[in-house]
Amino acid sequence: MTSPPDSALHSDAANPSRREQILRAAAQLFAERGSRAVGVDDVGAAVGVTGPAIYRHFASKDAMLAEMLLRISERLLAGGTERIAAAGDSPAAQLRALVDFHVDFALDNPALITVQDRDLGALSDPDARRVRQLQRSYVEEWVAVLVRVHPDASTAACRARAHAVFGLINSTPHSAGRLARPTMAALLADMAIAAATA
Amino acid sequence: MTSPPDSALHSDAANPSRREQILRAAAQLFAERGSRAVGVDDVGAAVGVTGPAIYRHFASKDAMLAEMLLRISERLLAGGTERIAAAGDSPAAQLRALVDFHVDFALDNPALITVQDRDLGALSDPDARRVRQLQRSYVEEWVAVLVRVHPDASTAACRARAHAVFGLINSTPHSAGRLARPTMAALLADMAIAAATA
């Protein structure tokens, strides 16, 4: 409202639509308190409107959470696919690419990381199924690479390995901002590679 | 009820008091759905009583959660202290002792691990402070060891390292039971050591 240039009707990263503002604010609040502890009034207040105004943009509070989690899973899966393709054939290079990608994502979106594994259970059954399917696909990308890194290890072991590496990298929200971003990124990536290749 | 030997009035691990049964059932339910999504009636039903019966054993639902989290933090802190003392002077041996301890704890109590970092925010302010203080003490035990393992690294970096290792080991609830317990324990411990010493 104060800034004149709102070209069309929609978002542009720097000038996000109301809908986008709501999703971002909700992600932040959900990460801090958990989705069930955050009221629609809280989300509204965070973007300067009242609670019921939310319903002009989302069918329900659950739909908001569903869209949030679906987007995260899709971004991770798409990003993983892309990075693997760009990394060439070497398993080590592919692993490094995946690690770097996931570290960047986690450092850029700590709130999303938190919500993703805390509030999955709050989704409706069909939404939860869809999100889990995307997550599974992403995990399997990692597993495929890890199987090539450890030719004599079982797939199950590689899957456990992948989850462990996710846990390591996703610890970011817990050790918030005490280290400069590049330092933190390098530390996490080194640890992740070491754990994944141990 | 089926087993005759209920010597005094109280618990004995195999024959836990009603109070203890409630805490265990609640931990399980809280881990599965999140404390705010679990009703008092659910907890009651899980031990074969109605919801209000809970109040014969706990002052409130929040008090239940508080006791649960306090116990976890205390067990971790006490266990860590004990294992370090028993490990001798070598930093590498102390690290190995901490890792083995934490891996065992996580594999034995996946539900508690989940609740601990998902529902801390649901605690009342004074309870949350107390739990965080215990957690911090436990983290600092790890940091002290890690500082000796990495003499030229900053304390802040070692703290981030500790959180990352926790994330790695605490991934257990996500990769539930596909691997035999000893295999899983060895895998996690090896990865944790590799990450911690990278």
Place this chain on the structure above:
DNA sequence: GGGTGAGGTTAACCACCGTTCACACTGTCG
């Protein structure tokens, strides 16, 4: 200039859930 549609507001509705209450049952102890 009046119809239209997008986006907000306030007030009300309603379901759910933590908590309390009044009462019942069962043992033990004096």
Place this chain on the structure above:
DNA sequence: CGACAGTGTGAACGGTGGTTAACCTCACCC
């Protein structure tokens, strides 16, 4: 036997919070 403590029950209360309804306003456009 009768008090009493411990534990459980069903019913009721009250707050919270998601959702809907009715109404308003403004930008836009033929």
